[in-house]
Amino acid sequence: MTLEVVIVNYNVKYFLKQCLSSVFGSERRLADGSELGLEVWVVDNDSVDGSVEMVRRDFPQVHLIENRENVGFARANNQALELILNSESRNSNSDSQIQNSKFKVQNSNSDSQIQNSKFKVQNSELLLLLNPDTIVERDTFVKCADFIAGHPDCGGLCVKMVDGEGRYLRESKRGFPTPEASFYKVSGLVHLFPRSRRVAAYYMGHIGEDEEAEVDIMCGAYLMFRREVYERIGGLDETYFMYGEDVDFSWRIVLAGYRNYYLPTTRIVHYKGESTRKGSISYVYNFYNAMSIFVRKYYGGRGGRLFSWLLEAAIWTRAMLAGVVRVGKRLAVPLMDFTVAVGGFVLLKHLWATLGRGDAGYYPPQYTLFVIPLYVLILMLCSWLSGGYDRPVRLGRIVRGVGVGVVLLLAFYSLLDEGQRYSRMLLLMGSVWTLLAMLLVRLGLSAAGVSGYALRARKRGRTLIVGSEGEAARVAELCREAGIPAEHLRSDSSFHAGRLQDLIRIEHVEEVVFCGADVDLQRIIALMSELHTTGVVYKIAPAEGDYIIGSGGILSRGDLYLDDLDTLGTGASRRSKRLFDIGAATFLLVFSPVLVWLQHDKRRFFKHCLQVLSGRLTWVGYTGREGVFSPADLAPEANAEMQNRLMLRYMRRYKVMTDAAILLRRWRFV
Numbered sequence: 001m002t003l004e005v006v007i008v009n010y011n012v013k014y015f016l017k018q019c020l021s022s023v024f025g026s027e028r029r030l031a032d033g034s035e036l037g038l039e040v041w042v043v044d045n046d047s048v049d050g051s052v053e054m055v056r057r058d059f060p061q062v063h064l065i066e067n068r069e070n071v072g073f074a075r076a077n078n079q080a081l082e083l084i085l086n087s088e089s090r091n092s093n094s095d096s097q098i099q100n101s102k103f104k105v106q107n108s109n110s111d112s113q114i115q116n117s118k119f120k121v122q123n124s125e126l127l128l129l130l131n132p133d134t135i136v137e138r139d140t141f142v143k144c145a146d147f148i149a150g151h152p153d154c155g156g157l158c159v160k161m162v163d164g165e166g167r168y169l170r171e172s173k174r175g176f177p178t179p180e181a182s183f184y185k186v187s188g189l190v191h192l193f194p195r196s197r198r199v200a201a202y203y204m205g206h207i208g209e210d211e212e213a214e215v216d217i218m219c220g221a222y223l224m225f226r227r228e229v230y231e232r233i234g235g236l237d238e239t240y241f242m243y244g245e246d247v248d249f250s251w252r253i254v255l256a257g258y259r260n261y262y263l264p265t266t267r268i269v270h271y272k273g274e275s276t277r278k279g280s281i282s283y284v285y286n287f288y289n290a291m292s293i294f295v296r297k298y299y300g301g302r303g304g305r306l307f308s309w310l311l312e313a314a315i316w317t318r319a320m321l322a323g324v325v326r327v328g329k330r331l332a333v334p335l336m337d338f339t340v341a342v343g344g345f346v347l348l349k350h351l352w353a354t355l356g357r358g359d360a361g362y363y364p365p366q367y368t369l370f371v372i373p374l375y376v377l378i379l380m381l382c383s384w385l386s387g388g389y390d391r392p393v394r395l396g397r398i399v400r401g402v403g404v405g406v407v408l409l410l411a412f413y414s415l416l417d418e419g420q421r422y423s424r425m426l427l428l429m430g431s432v433w434t435l436l437a438m439l440l441v442r443l444g445l446s447a448a449g450v451s452g453y454a455l456r457a458r459k460r461g462r463t464l465i466v467g468s469e470g471e472a473a474r475v476a477e478l479c480r481e482a483g484i485p486a487e488h489l490r491s492d493s494s495f496h497a498g499r500l501q502d503l504i505r506i507e508h509v510e511e512v513v514f515c516g517a518d519v520d521l522q523r524i525i526a527l528m529s530e531l532h533t534t535g536v537v538y539k540i541a542p543a544e545g546d547y548i549i550g551s552g553g554i555l556s557r558g559d560l561y562l563d564d565l566d567t568l569g570t571g572a573s574r575r576s577k578r579l580f581d582i583g584a585a586t587f588l589l590v591f592s593p594v595l596v597w598l599q600h601d602k603r604r605f606f607k608h609c610l611q612v613l614s615g616r617l618t619w620v621g622y623t624g625r626e627g628v629f630s631p632a633d634l635a636p637e638a639n640a641e642m643q644n645r646l647m648l649r650y651m652r653r654y655k656v657m658t659d660a661a662i663l664l665r666r667w668r669f670v
Helices: 013-024 051-058 073-085 087-091 140-150 179-187 227-233 245-255 281-298 305-356 365-385 395-414 424-447 469-481 497-506 521-530 571-590 592-598 602-614 640-652 656-669
Strands: 002-009 037-045 063-067 126-130 134-136 154-162 213-215 222-226 259-270 462-467 486-490 509-515 537-541 547-550 553-556 559-561 618-620 627-629
Touching (some): 002 013, 037 051, 140 154, 222 227, 305 365, 395 424, 462 469, 462 497, 469 537, 571 602, 627 656
Parallel strands (some): 462 509, 509 537, 618 627
Antiparallel strands (some): 537 547
């Protein structure tokens, strides 16, 4: 029996390396005494973090497929699946590169097939779709293979999943998203009745997490199925770009007459969504759009149109609410600042008019309705430019920003006509109040314990390293370089969960780092699962490499990787980049009567300027953000590896002058 593992990667090099290490370190001996064959395929969706180079260097036995663009999860998996079933792929070498593969998958029904492919069927071959941000136990593959061999009706198999803190993930098993189940899910009622067979049907809550059972839907993080299933129903539906493919594929397996099973006797760690930003508007759109596609596909018939319409309405209502909540969170603090500042400013105006001028109606209504709000907005804008709205909060940034705003207001005030100069003293007093109002709002948020607004640094708990003296010293050095104090606990044969739990409680441990060279992954996963209620963050330091893997990202020597490597996503960098985009686009449009005649494509010149001004494009694009130009334009003759390095350096060390240099170099091709 042979198992073909397909892993789609996008900018998660260190997670991928750990995943591949666990895959190749797995057991191969099946229950009948035979050996489980293993072939691994990695499809890289145009990563810029050195993933491809790492696979070539450290895992030469992997079949590597390189894409020149992010083609999405479904298409990338289909590329590998087609090659696996193509007899010619058996003769390719281990570092074969397939660029921009073109093939078509029919998705109109449940028995769709890949076109233009020649199949060479091998007996009892298994296929596995595996996320790169996962770690498999040593016996995961053999237990799954033995289970499928003993269940002829099994078309697909999923396993128990835990997150980076050892907590059980409910999406390990799911039911078919019927209109009723989907309603309970999108309405949030599933959280109120997590064990109900009816209300919690989406997560099959009536089935215990340690109970072997038949399920409808399997999670795409670990989705194993028979080769014959793929030959019958075809690949993943490429209509879905990032979410929903596993739901669709699982249901097509059921429609084809097979059964899907949940096997809890083996586990994997799934660091949930390390290559995506789940708090972003794009995530909300992609997730709910995938649900909408599924509804239209399976409830689009005459009898299901009403259900389809109602469910789609519920899905998009929930999506809009999720978007509103996210936007509301961003605007909540500025709205509080504005409300408190304007209210106090108006009160000061009334007191100053009454006590200083002897006339409560001294100032005209437009001063209250327009001038005061404008003053406050200018002060808030200067504070924003100074980083006053970045988190964690820094009061010095707010003071600096408001100070700059006061200087600008006074300069603007001196240019006004005498009749429009209402009161310089009132402007100063209102500015001081605006500063106090912003500080008071932060003080209230800090007292309420709102994340990112703590004015007093929280005392950090201890970091515990589990491993031998040599490995622990190496890992401790990594922690110290990152400013994290760490203590060492020696690992030995008597080490057990109870002892670790006592140490966590007595020594106020906040974070546990396991040395992969001394504590194997099987033991690590078991300890994480047993101690998931402690609230401790668990991380792994692989035996080779200067990095530590955790659910929050990757700590490596000199770098901190968060989610999809978008280090340019910090508030200050985003703000600087956006201001440059607006300023440059405005300049080009103002001088367009002259500049347009020097352009290679005059129509594209205006189109790009307007798209950048509206925020649809940026002048210099990067991973996850489309742009007119690219960091690679600094060295257009460089090879692909050097261009990837330029992109990575650009994202890690962003400077406005880099954008300016690229735009100056390429301005005739705007």
